Amino acid sequence: MSTEPQLHHVMCPDAAGGHRMAYWLTGAPDSPHVVLCVHGLTRQGRDFDTLAQALVQRAALSAPIRVVAVDVVGRGQSDRLADPTGYQVPTYAGDMLALLAQLHAQSPIGTLDWVGTSMGGLIGMAVAGQPGLPLPTPLRRLVLNDVGPVIEWAALQRIGRYVGQAGHFQTVEEAAAAMWAVSTGFGPHTPEQWLALSRPMVRAVPEGGFTLHYDPALGTPFRAMTEEAAVQGEALLWQLYDHIQADTLLLRGAQSDLLSASTAQAMTQRGPRARLVEFEGVGHAPTLIAPDQVTTVCDFLLA
Numbered sequence: 001m002s003t004e005p006q007l008h009h010v011m012c013p014d015a016a017g018g019h020r021m022a023y024w025l026t027g028a029p030d031s032p033h034v035v036l037c038v039h040g041l042t043r044q045g046r047d048f049d050t051l052a053q054a055l056v057q058r059a060a061l062s063a064p065i066r067v068v069a070v071d072v073v074g075r076g077q078s079d080r081l082a083d084p085t086g087y088q089v090p091t092y093a094g095d096m097l098a099l100l101a102q103l104h105a106q107s108p109i110g111t112l113d114w115v116g117t118s119m120g121g122l123i124g125m126a127v128a129g130q131p132g133l134p135l136p137t138p139l140r141r142l143v144l145n146d147v148g149p150v151i152e153w154a155a156l157q158r159i160g161r162y163v164g165q166a167g168h169f170q171t172v173e174e175a176a177a178a179m180w181a182v183s184t185g186f187g188p189h190t191p192e193q194w195l196a197l198s199r200p201m202v203r204a205v206p207e208g209g210f211t212l213h214y215d216p217a218l219g220t221p222f223r224a225m226t227e228e229a230a231v232q233g234e235a236l237l238w239q240l241y242d243h244i245q246a247d248t249l250l251l252r253g254a255q256s257d258l259l260s261a262s263t264a265q266a267m268t269q270r271g272p273r274a275r276l277v278e279f280e281g282v283g284h285a286p287t288l289i290a291p292d293q294v295t296t297v298c299d300f301l302l303a
Contacts, residue, residue, distance in 0.1 A: 128240075
């Protein structure tokens, strides 16, 4: 059993002949208890290293666990799509089904939990909110990290200003500083914590230096979205949310500009009636590195 993430891949179907999605496995590869962790829009699976290690160490006291953190297609070690219009939740949800089928074939899944930050939470809602999908086993517990059916338009505009600008940096530290400029909502981090989060966010380029890890074309469908389309999408997202059967924990940065306090409260009153935990001094989105955030998720998944 490894407490260091191990890189693996799965082939996922698409109209262009398929693409490879990378994922990072921490813990026991044959454990029947799988926790699938899915990151935000411009992030990647190594964001969950701290949480994965904490889960594996705590679970070792009772039963081993298999923590799987994906690099959603177009990010990290995964392929890039030939058609950038495919960078949307339906594609991502289909990829997660392909991954779960492969994990189940390798070693049967008996308990399935999901941790989704921002976009990863939307993908989780799409999977958990459609009861007819071919999952190895129904989703048991769902963590939605600072996301819900209503996404504030001002936050989408803020994100749209930097998505797709991969940049060029001489050093990892320079890249980390540039990322911090658009990520202060993540809340307080020590320089060491932020650098550790930032290293997997860049890749070396042949001409020297570094660029961000993701396909700049991610910004294409994102910038094509209109406020009207976002409002129309809310009805579908609420419909998905209301169909979720999994025990649901909703995390919110108390200063989040993406998940409003009123939406979070509504999520505690309908559908799976999520349990809400807010973190002071944090906006969008908690990084699940601070001890109180890690403990909250571990307590929920391992109770």
